[in-house]
Amino acid sequence: MFLNRLENVYKHMELEGLNQAIISDSNAIFYLYGTFLHVGERMIALYLRRGEQPILVLNDLFSFEDSDTRVVYYNDKDFGPDKLLPYISHHEALGIDKSFPSRFLISLMDLHAASAYKTCKAVDYARFVKDELEQKLMIESSHINDLCMEDFTNALRIGMSELEMQEECYRIYKKHGIDRVSFTPIVAFKATAADPHHEPDSKTILEDGDMVLFDVGGVYKNYCSDMTRVFFTKKPTAFEEKIYNLVRKANEEAIKGVKPGVKLSDIDLIARNIISNAGYGKYFTHRLGHFIGIEDHDFGDVSSSSEIIAKEGMIFSIEPGIYIKDKIGVRIEDLVMVTKDGVEVLNEFSKDITILNLC
Amino acid sequence: MFLNRLENVYKHMELEGLNQAIISDSNAIFYLYGTFLHVGERMIALYLRRGEQPILVLNDLFSFEDSDTRVVYYNDKDFGPDKLLPYISHHEALGIDKSFPSRFLISLMDLHAASAYKTCKAVDYARFVKDELEQKLMIESSHINDLCMEDFTNALRIGMSELEMQEECYRIYKKHGIDRVSFTPIVAFKATAADPHHEPDSKTILEDGDMVLFDVGGVYKNYCSDMTRVFFTKKPTAFEEKIYNLVRKANEEAIKGVKPGVKLSDIDLIARNIISNAGYGKYFTHRLGHFIGIEDHDFGDVSSSSEIIAKEGMIFSIEPGIYIKDKIGVRIEDLVMVTKDGVEVLNEFSKDITILNLC
Numbered sequence: 001m002f003l004n005r006l007e008n009v010y011k012h013m014e015l016e017g018l019n020q021a022i023i024s025d026s027n028a029i030f031y032l033y034g035t036f037l038h039v040g041e042r043m044i045a046l047y048l049r050r051g052e053q054p055i056l057v058l059n060d061l062f063s064f065e066d067s068d069t070r071v072v073y074y075n076d077k078d079f080g081p082d083k084l085l086p087y088i089s090h091h092e093a094l095g096i097d098k099s100f101p102s103r104f105l106i107s108l109m110d111l112h113a114a115s116a117y118k119t120c121k122a123v124d125y126a127r128f129v130k131d132e133l134e135q136k137l138m139i140e141s142s143h144i145n146d147l148c149m150e151d152f153t154n155a156l157r158i159g160m161s162e163l164e165m166q167e168e169c170y171r172i173y174k175k176h177g178i179d180r181v182s183f184t185p186i187v188a189f190k191a192t193a194a195d196p197h198h199e200p201d202s203k204t205i206l207e208d209g210d211m212v213l214f215d216v217g218g219v220y221k222n223y224c225s226d227m228t229r230v231f232f233t234k235k236p237t238a239f240e241e242k243i244y245n246l247v248r249k250a251n252e253e254a255i256k257g258v259k260p261g262v263k264l265s266d267i268d269l270i271a272r273n274i275i276s277n278a279g280y281g282k283y284f285t286h287r288l289g290h291f292i293g294i295e296d297h298d299f300g301d302v303s304s305s306s307e308i309i310a311k312e313g314m315i316f317s318i319e320p321g322i323y324i325k326d327k328i329g330v331r332i333e334d335l336v337m338v339t340k341d342g343v344e345v346l347n348e349f350s351k352d353i354t355i356l357n358l359c
Numbered sequence: 360m361f362l363n364r365l366e367n368v369y370k371h372m373e374l375e376g377l378n379q380a381i382i383s384d385s386n387a388i389f390y391l392y393g394t395f396l397h398v399g400e401r402m403i404a405l406y407l408r409r410g411e412q413p414i415l416v417l418n419d420l421f422s423f424e425d426s427d428t429r430v431v432y433y434n435d436k437d438f439g440p441d442k443l444l445p446y447i448s449h450h451e452a453l454g455i456d457k458s459f460p461s462r463f464l465i466s467l468m469d470l471h472a473a474s475a476y477k478t479c480k481a482v483d484y485a486r487f488v489k490d491e492l493e494q495k496l497m498i499e500s501s502h503i504n505d506l507c508m509e510d511f512t513n514a515l516r517i518g519m520s521e522l523e524m525q526e527e528c529y530r531i532y533k534k535h536g537i538d539r540v541s542f543t544p545i546v547a548f549k550a551t552a553a554d555p556h557h558e559p560d561s562k563t564i565l566e567d568g569d570m571v572l573f574d575v576g577g578v579y580k581n582y583c584s585d586m587t588r589v590f591f592t593k594k595p596t597a598f599e600e601k602i603y604n605l606v607r608k609a610n611e612e613a614i615k616g617v618k619p620g621v622k623l624s625d626i627d628l629i630a631r632n633i634i635s636n637a638g639y640g641k642y643f644t645h646r647l648g649h650f651i652g653i654e655d656h657d658f659g660d661v662s663s664s665s666e667i668i669a670k671e672g673m674i675f676s677i678e679p680g681i682y683i684k685d686k687i688g689v690r691i692e693d694l695v696m697v698t699k700d701g702v703e704v705l706n707e708f709s710k711d712i713t714i715l716n717l718c
Contacts, residue, residue, distance in 0.1 A: 040656055041656050041658075060644075061555065061556060061644070061645055062556065076645060076646045076660070076662055076664075077662065077663055077664045096461045096465065097461070098460055098461065098462040099460045099461065099462070100460075100461040101457055101458045101459075101460075101461070102455045102456070102457065102458065102459040102460070102461060102464045102476075102478065103455075103457040103458070103478045105461045105464060105465075106455065106464075106476055106477065106478045107478070109476070117461075117465055117468070118465065119461065119462045119465045119466070196420065197420060197421070285419075285420070286420055286435060287435045297399055297400055299400070301435070303435055303436065304436055305435075305436045
């Protein structure tokens with residue numbers, strides 16, 4: 001068990017006013033143990049209470065050993081929440097991590113397991129700030145993503161479909177030792193990029209003159225990368241160039257604003273103002289960014305409603321975009337890490353206007 | 360919207376004593392609409408109340424249209440549960456489907472959204488019985504799995520690792536038009552099969568004389584297959600043959616017992632008794648089977664504690680096994696469908712002892 005991370009979790013539980021909590025999210029378990037336990041629909045619950053040994057309640061189809069933890073097994077004939085009940089202090093509030101399935105929570109409530117139930121974000125808050133090992137892996141993960149982006153542009157061919165290019169992406173990640181992607185690679189030719197969550201299709205064929213958007217990330221040693229770039233296949237029109245440079249400016253100015261102590265909502269505002277002042281505010285339809293680490297979307301975002309204050313070691317995306325239906329879609333995304341006195345951009349891939357020479 | 364499926368869900372809500380419920384599970388949404396809405400960490404909630412139009416509360420990053428449904432959008436600045444609140448009848452109990460994340464449920468409780476909160480399994484119960492379209496897809500899905508199993512045995516080579524064979528499985532599924540697997544294919548050489556959830560590794564190399572276990576399934580038009588077979592690479596020893604035939608008998612006798620009206624716990628018992636009476640009861644460490652359909656593990660199981668009564672149209676696995684650590688692991692699994700007066704086995708792949716001639 002990473003005891004320093006556990007200590008951090010206890011600190012955040014204290015700030016939340018919680019003496020006890022249940023952690024069940026597989027990514028949270030990975031964060032604490034460095035091991036994934038994929039239990040499907042079966043219950044897994046790590047019971048935490050400072051000063052006591054952590055208790056992991058687990059189906060006996062899975063095996064797990066950790067010298068700092070007491071593992072309590074149940075089997076398929078048992079009902080998980082029953083096995084958890086004896087360890088919970090019934091006269092105190094119980095923290096429940098964000099994705100514990102409602103059926104188990106409702107069972108615990110029916111069993112009067114605790115005096116109250118509160119969402120416990122202690123692990124999520126702990127994960128906001130990446131420790132040294134995590135920072136190292138995130139930097140390396142984004143470095144590999146830079147290399148793959150270069151290969152993606154080289155694999156583009158006139159006449160291929162988005163879906164074919166997506167398959168190339170998987171192949172290229174694999175070549176770079178990446179077996180798992182952070183999320184299904186987004187490949188968009190032409191105006192399909194105007195849908196920020198576009199799913200590559202077999203109908204959309206790359207033609208000379210198209211714009212190409214890649215929003216891609218791979219998982220390196222369980223840590224995610226995520227980057228978006230847009231390329232041209234001929235000299236951009238004045239309009240395309242204007243939109244591209246506007247998004248780029250929003251991306252770069254927002255990044256410049258990142259340093260410890262800054263509110264992330266203010267970072268969102270920097271990018272949003274640039275785009276709004278140019279008259280395109282209504283086409284920037286999403287938050288500026290999201291936290292990232294073990295998950296592509298770690299808890300926490302960079303948005304107008306975010307109350308998070310930048311702190312050394314935080315890593316999140318900066319990804320402004322302009323989406324005009326049937327016309328154009330541009331998004332430029334980097335991962336950035338808050339440093340002691342500023343920011344480090346984890347992606348080094350160029351943001352200059354790039355015209356690809358395709359065959 | 361599949362209105363017949365919705366009607367079924369309402370019937371089960373009534374049996375649960377619920378006038379209103381929230382459905383959020385992406386597979387439940389697929390069941391009702393035939394469309395997957397993957398919203399990640401964002402809230403999605405389908406509010407159901409018989410006699411009123413279903414209301415789908417959805418983040419506006421996603422778009423969805425259905426003539427039977429009112430779609431209510433919220434954006435990243437809104438808090439999902441706030442948007443849902445006005446539609447809930449506050450003086451009645453509210454059903455919550457099984458995997459609604461606890462953070463949203465706790466928020467609804469804090470907002471006093473309803474008088475009580477109950478786990479709503481109405482969609483899960485409705486999904487127990489596959490309708491005509493689903494049965495057709497399940498039959499076809501298992502048929503393709505049979506064909507793939509044949510190709511897997513042909514791809515085996517002495518000297519390859521489990522991981523290499525697993526990659527072959529992906530390739531072969533793809534060749535058969537299957538882009539997504541029901542679950543990570545389990546390939547086990549030698550005694551690694553004694554772990555029912557063994558993860559194929561690169562260390563375990565196929566040698567002449569090994570036993571080989573495949574537990575594999577693919578997703579065909581969103582419906583899952585799942586089958587386990589064990590093969591020999593030389594004449595089995597008397598012990599291997601005994602264990603194999605015992606598991607096979609448990610599989611076949613349990614299947615013979617399936618017909619409408621039978622308790623699934625009794626089906627589990629048939630298989631368990633056969634293995635126990637031969638002295639290997641303690642090595643059959645898991646339930647006999649699980650429901651399957653849109654998910655590899657649909658809700659519901661075939662176990663000693665199952666209270667489900669077999670009904671025409673139900674589809675589940677029958678998969679007894681014997682696992683003796685460091686020695687042997689055998690599991691034989693078929694998918695079966697309850698028919699009007701008996702059972703149809705969806706897998707036709709032979710269960711005879713098969714000795715493969717490998718190079």
